[in-house]
Amino acid sequence: MKRIRLRLRGRLALVTSAAVALVALGVLAAAYVVIRYELGRQLDLQLKQQATLITQQNRGSGPGALYGECSWLAAPACAQLVPADTTAPGQSGLVLPVTGATRRVAAGTLGPYYSNISLDGRALRMYTQQFPGHLALQVAIRSDTVDQGVRQAGLLLGAVGGAGVLLAAGLGYATSRTSLRPVTRLTATAERIAATRDPAHRIELRPYEARREDEITRLATSFNTMLGELEEAVAAQRRLVADASHELRTPLTALRTNAELLARADRLSAAQRDRAAESLGRQMREVTGMVNDLIELARDEEPQQLVEQVRLDSLVERCVAQARGHWPHTVFTVDVTEVTVPGVPARLARLLSNLLDNAAKFSPAGAMVEVRLARTAGAVDLTVRDHGPGISAEDLPYVFDRFYRSRQARALPGSGLGLAMARQIARAHGADLTAEQAEGGGARFRLRFPEV
Numbered sequence: 001m002k003r004i005r006l007r008l009r010g011r012l013a014l015v016t017s018a019a020v021a022l023v024a025l026g027v028l029a030a031a032y033v034v035i036r037y038e039l040g041r042q043l044d045l046q047l048k049q050q051a052t053l054i055t056q057q058n059r060g061s062g063p064g065a066l067y068g069e070c071s072w073l074a075a076p077a078c079a080q081l082v083p084a085d086t087t088a089p090g091q092s093g094l095v096l097p098v099t100g101a102t103r104r105v106a107a108g109t110l111g112p113y114y115s116n117i118s119l120d121g122r123a124l125r126m127y128t129q130q131f132p133g134h135l136a137l138q139v140a141i142r143s144d145t146v147d148q149g150v151r152q153a154g155l156l157l158g159a160v161g162g163a164g165v166l167l168a169a170g171l172g173y174a175t176s177r178t179s180l181r182p183v184t185r186l187t188a189t190a191e192r193i194a195a196t197r198d199p200a201h202r203i204e205l206r207p208y209e210a211r212r213e214d215e216i217t218r219l220a221t222s223f224n225t226m227l228g229e230l231e232e233a234v235a236a237q238r239r240l241v242a243d244a245s246h247e248l249r250t251p252l253t254a255l256r257t258n259a260e261l262l263a264r265a266d267r268l269s270a271a272q273r274d275r276a277a278e279s280l281g282r283q284m285r286e287v288t289g290m291v292n293d294l295i296e297l298a299r300d301e302e303p304q305q306l307v308e309q310v311r312l313d314s315l316v317e318r319c320v321a322q323a324r325g326h327w328p329h330t331v332f333t334v335d336v337t338e339v340t341v342p343g344v345p346a347r348l349a350r351l352l353s354n355l356l357d358n359a360a361k362f363s364p365a366g367a368m369v370e371v372r373l374a375r376t377a378g379a380v381d382l383t384v385r386d387h388g389p390g391i392s393a394e395d396l397p398y399v400f401d402r403f404y405r406s407r408q409a410r411a412l413p414g415s416g417l418g419l420a421m422a423r424q425i426a427r428a429h430g431a432d433l434t435a436e437q438a439e440g441g442g443a444r445f446r447l448r449f450p451e452v
Contacts, residue, residue: 016172017165024164028157035153039146044114047127051139054079055131063090063135070095070119070140077124082106082136095119096138102128106136116143123147186223199231255280255287310348312339312449316373316382319352323369327360336373339380341449343429351425351433354418355384355445362388362443380449387442391435399435 058066063083070078080094084106091098097117104110105128112129117140126140189201202224258280268276313336320332359369363386370385391399402420419435426433431449438444 010176012176013169013173016175017169020168020172021165024168025161028161028164032150032154032157035157036150039149043125043141043143043146044127047114047125047139047141048129050079050141051127051129051137054139055137059132062133063088065093065095068093068095070124071122071142077141079137079139081131082138084134084136096126096140098138102136102138105130106134108134183219186220189223189227193227199227199234202227252287255284306344307342308345309340310343310345312341312348312380312382313337313373315345315348316352316371319349319356320371322353323356323360326357329365330360330363331366331368332356332360332371333368334371336371337375339373339375341380341429347425348429351422351447352382354422355447358418359384359386359388359443359445362386364388375451379451382447382449383444384447385438385442385444390437390441391443393437396435396437400433 054066058081061081063081066079066081068078078095080096082094082098082102083091084103086103096119101110101113105112108130112127115126115128117124117126119140122142123144124140125143125146126138128136128138131137192201193199258276262273262276262280316336317334320334323330324332356369356371363369367387369387371383372385373380373382375381400419400423402417423433426447429449431447434446434448436444436446
């Protein structure tokens with residue numbers, strides 16, 4: 001893990017440094033080309049100006065050398081007039097090389113041009129143009145000063161480029177180190193969680209890092225959010241296990257007691273055996289129901305392949321009919337509107353059955369349970385209201401918690417999982433299940449589906 005982190009940091013530093021270095025070298029190369037071009041252009045402009053001045057000052061002159069100190073650095077170092085005719089007199093003292101192109105310029109068949117020559121081991125730049133009288137004027141000046149200036153500029157730009165590359169490498173490493181600091185802490189946090197199995201750790205973001213809101217900071221924030229969700233899930237799992245073990249302890253003890261009694265059936269009377277068998281069967285059903293509820297609660301969402309369009313009004317009427325059979329002393333009234341929602345029919349039926357059983361359980365004999373299904377603004381509301389003791393203010397925040405039972409419910413049958421399961425099924429279907437105290441007494445449970 002550590003080796004991978006360093007390799008990532010090194011790659012980021014290398015890419016950053018290479019990008020900056022390439023830009024810097026490109027700028028320096030362009031600067032070198034511009035400097036070389038400008039120095040050469042200035043030398044050519046100087047030669048052309050000198051040629052114009054010599055033409056004005058030496059009109060009527062014949063062939064021959066005008067300036068012969070080609071080793072001088074001052075301008076013009078050397079200049080001469082060359083005739084178009086190779087046999088013309090006055091050509092013995094020429095100091096600059098004469099070519100066929102020079103004769104063509106003198107004859108007017110070739111335009112002015114620049115050339116680089118070497119004389120006595122020195123580099124010169126020469127300019128040739130036409131001179132009145134079918135002559136060619138050649139003006140030359142030493143160019144080694146320009147070459148030296150170009151070399152010095154190249155060395156200076158090279159030194160600057162090298163320093164720029166080193167600086168780019170340093171800045172790239174510093175940038176990668178700073179940018180990947182949250183990732184380093186994220187890795188360390190992940191390793192610490194893997195070693196301790198404790199999701200309570202978080203990635204610490206400094207204030208200036210949190211203000212940046214870049215991808216790395218968002219990654220760290222998302223990781224912290226994920227850790228928070230994981231911590232809540234682990235805590236909920238531990239609570240579920242603790243609550244389930246607590247709730248199962250009593251029925252399992254009763255089961256064991258009744259089983260031990262039945263094991264000594266020869267010592268019991270017939271009535272005692274019947275009571276023990278009846279109690280054993282009741283406890284078995286209670287434990288079986290509780291285990292089934294726990295299995296249902298372990299499901300986080302509905303399988304998508306089972307989702308279909310469900311006529312909720314028909315499902316409500318069917319569930320109410322079943323509830324009337326289970327609770328013959330409770331009066332159920334139904335007021336429904338035709339509504340279709342996406343869902344899993346069996347799971348929605350389980351949700352409605354839990355709400356109806358809860359309402360009937362807390363209703364006195366002969367009391368009414370009102371079920372109403374209607375469309376409201378942008379939603380579908382299903383309400384189940386009983387006329388029992390209602391929900392106290394201290395119990396209202398906890399009615400959907402697993403294994404929670406109010407003081408009134410502790411003497412009634414049940415495990416405290418029905419409402420928790422109902423809310424889980426509602427959330428899996430994108431619905432919201434709430435509880436409230438009804439006007440005039442009793443409790444009202446409201447299931448709201450967003451209308452699609």
